[in-house]
Amino acid sequence: MPEIVTDEVLWAAAATVPDPEMPPLTIADLGILRSVERRGDSVVVTITPTYSGCPAVDMIESGVIDAVVDAGVAVDRIRVERVLAPAWTTDWITDDGRRKLAESGISPPRTLADASGQPGSVSVTLSGRRRQPIGDISCPQCGSKTVTELSRFSSTACKSLYRCESCREPFDHVKEL
Helix, strand or coil, X not given: CXXXXXXXXXXXXXXXXXXXXXXXXXXXXXXCEEEEEEECCEEEEEECCCCCCCCCHHHHHHHHHHHHHHCCCCHHHEEEEECCCCCCCHHHCCHHHHHHHHHCCEECCCCHHHHHCCCCCCCXXXXXXXXXXXXXXXXXCCCCCCEEXXXXXXCCCCEEEEEECXXXXXXXXXXXX
């Protein structure tokens, strides 16, 4: 591996990989990218998928390898490791990632501290459709806090489908995990 490829260049290359299920965000925005480090003459990129059965993880790994190759590392010198512990949490989404979600019409998740007032705890509703209390989830189109969950699963397993009761627009919301 040429020494001109700095650690910063390697991180920046891996950080450009878009999430296949939410293309406005990179894996760095989502907090999936955990580390990029040299081990001997190889580069090891560590990722934590949003959940263990994420169908996009193979595409993410392929994108990471392509990005690091483009940065100047030989493909046989790159390894991507999946780390499942600690489990990914929506608290790992960066502020920039939350902004990008909202700008693309997807309601960003609250942080666990925002959701409950207590870091690390989250409330769970076990019934079907529910109207969120004011202050929980805002419509990314008009900002209204009067929304109804239409389906716990949306276009991907990590999002729920909501409808704004003010503007009547449907929108995805990234689930708090």
